[in-house]
Amino acid sequence: MPPEASHEASHEASYEAPFAGLKVVDLSQGIAGPYCGMLLAQHGANVIKVEPLEGGGDWTRILGTVYGDHTAFSIPGNLGKRSIALDLKSEDGKAILWRLLADADVMMEGFRPGVIRRLGFDYDAVAARNKRILYLSVSGFGQSGPLSERPAMDPVLQAYTGLIMENKGTDGVPHRVPYIAVDMATALYAFQALAPAIHARQRLDRGRYIETSLMQAAASMQVVRMMGTYLEDGAEPVASVPGGSFKTADGWMQIAVVQQRDWVALCAAIDLPDLAADPRFDTRERRILNADALYAIIRPAFAAMTCADLDARLAKAGIMHERLNSYLEFLKQPHVEQTGLIAWLAQAGLDRPAPVPNLPGPPPLESGTPRATAPTCGEHTREVLHEHGYTAAQIAELEARGVVRAGGQLQKKAS
Secondary structure, eight states, X not given: OOTTSOTTTOOOOOSSSTTTTOEEEEOOOTTHHHHHHHHHHHTTOEEEEEEOXXXXXXXXXXSSSOBTTBOTTTTTTTTTOEEEEEOTTSHHHHHHHHHHHTTOSEEEEOOXXXXXXXXXXSHHHHHHHOTTOXXXXXXXXXXXXXXXXXXXXXXXXXXXXXXXXXXXXXXXXXXXXXXXHHHHHHHHHHHHHHHHXXXXXXXXXXXXXXXXXXXXXXXXXXXXXXXXXXXXXXXXXXXXXXXXXXXXXXXXXXXXXXXXXXXXXXXXXXXXXXXXXXXXXXXXXXXXXXXXXXXXXXXXXXXXXXXXXXXXXXXHHTOEEEEOOOHHHHHTOHHHHHHTOEEXXXXXXXXXXXXXXXXXXXXXXXXXXXXXXXXXXXXTHHHHHHHTTOOHHXXXXXXXTTSEEOOSOOOOOOO
């Protein structure tokens, strides 16, 4: 059974869909929680995304340029899920969520600490009804401590944990890493916490509460740099010299010289063979000590060559290097195309396919299949309610009273 088939068609796990049969109720918004839920869906889980009626659902649907019901944030974080939109402040909306949670394996939430408890769906309340639930909370600063209730997004935690201060430009100004590094790391850490818990749960009669935060993930992913700075009493740790980005005649080139033989090979490759034996630079320690003098010599050599010339020379010499590409240039690279890294996926509201990297593990994404499609807000409301025992008349009444919103038509169950 291909993993793109309806989640109801088969609950049999396989290497292609190891989480087949797993039911996930995902109340998280943004990227950190939703991307974790997307990873569960890509591994076969039935992930039901519960979205609020206010503001058009998950707030990532209006973050940046909006394409119909989507943005570049909402698509990657929700591929393979089904969306139901409901009013969790109403009693009927809460009753619907309780019905969804009755046989759920995983619940995910990303509210600020205290909010989910006020709604009545904190871990203790949910576990009292479903004792085997695996309950994941994702927050900015964690569930306790003086900053726990402060609103926080990726840039805030980049600032708080030192990432922005570490990322200074040539002008000395600290810069935010633009690709939401903390959000993405949090999603991956959340997934790695859930995956072993899902495995352990097969042999246990109770679930557990799992907490992760943007702060925790940001600190964990920076552990090498953080530790190095601490051990150097605040001085910037230097891994190797030379290294970094160098201006060329027609662009930029990144190089990394790690071992002594790499240094000797680099000097020969850029037509400065005598530099390798210069007593100022003949060991790693001396190169670090005399880095300014070294860069003053090799930068002009790089600047006199084109990227293509340097690429050929450095590749022949076995030096780790690569031309600095833009995202658009990266997507056009022959190696990227030949390895099948990128899946080009049609999505509602987009006038062209969107590039999504294929994930390690699951089969490649195929445009138009459920696993490769991000739902619009409430697209599956009727379908999900029908699966959970609501009649067509009841669903229509809930819609009329504004308890739920349906964006799609009721689909027949797979046989």
